[in-house]
Amino acid sequence: MSKYRMLKYLRQEVLPTTMCLGCGGGTVLNIFANAVDELGIDPKDLVMVSGIGCSAWIPSPYFKADTLHTTHGRPIAFATGIKVGLPDKYVVVISGDGDLAGIGGNHLLHAARRNIDIAVILVNNFIHGMTGGQVAPTTPFGAKTTTTPYGNIEHPLNISETVAAAGASYVARWTTANPFMLLKSIKKALTKKGFALVEVISQCPVQFGQRNKLRSAPDMLRWFLKNSVPLKKAMKMSPEELEGKIVIGEFIDRERVEFVEELNKIIRGVYVNAD
């Protein structure tokens, strides 16, 4: 038996994880377990939802709570239903960039617009990893993948800024090389009333790294540390200077009217008028 304290939150019969060597998904799971532990949340009050892809495997077999492994791109749609039905539970979506921002991009935008009280942890590894390393909507400009062997000619989607503009209550972006800030943001996202998104820039040394001269997890983490710019510093920089950089920090933290609360207010009002 391993001695690590967080193992009590995991289904130990399925460990060690099936993730590749050095995958950042395990780090996200580890930090999420720490966040749950530090907030003192009972795992019985947690509902974890994930879609399809490598990052969707983070909660689904490993975290010992109610987990729902849904269809491709739709975890936020399922999570919306869960939150409306069970408003007392913490509903958390952990999935990847191809799942949430690619095929399920519209669900992400509209959940943020509605400001429904779910926490979304979007693990962005710049690539469709599980299917063999194809170009994703988040692949950096010029990066090589199996479908863009001469370099990507599309510009990546800036997920955090898009969701912040769509109306979320809390949006933050960190890399897996900033574990303490990420832990703080996940704790904030879990307790925040309203839609909370934590975008985690995570390493995929197997599919992304090996085609872009970053063959190992330490190489990718060094690259993250070298290329990340704090939000305050980024505000003073021009778009040309920010090309290819990762802006990290808390993009938005505000109070807005929450969807489920308003819905229940209307339901109660209708019942009172009917009597």
Add this chain to the structure above:
Amino acid sequence: MSDSLKDIVEIKINGLSISINKHFCKGCGICIEMCPTKVFEWSEKLSEKGVYFPVPSYIDKCTKCRRCELMCPDFAISVEVEEGAG
């Protein structure tokens, strides 16, 4: 689950113990790279899984920041500090 106590490499010093689970460790090297004081070094022998794993050889340099524990993708590292020990 086949892991047992023999899978764990544990080094203790003054109420601080760092243990590595060889059954869980895949040898990615994140702990070796990210430790701010470079506590870990690679093992000389392969584990049963056939990978080189980290050994906390320079445990006297540890500042108990727990970054290795938090960043390990495979839950293999455990940093334990005894009550009352600085």
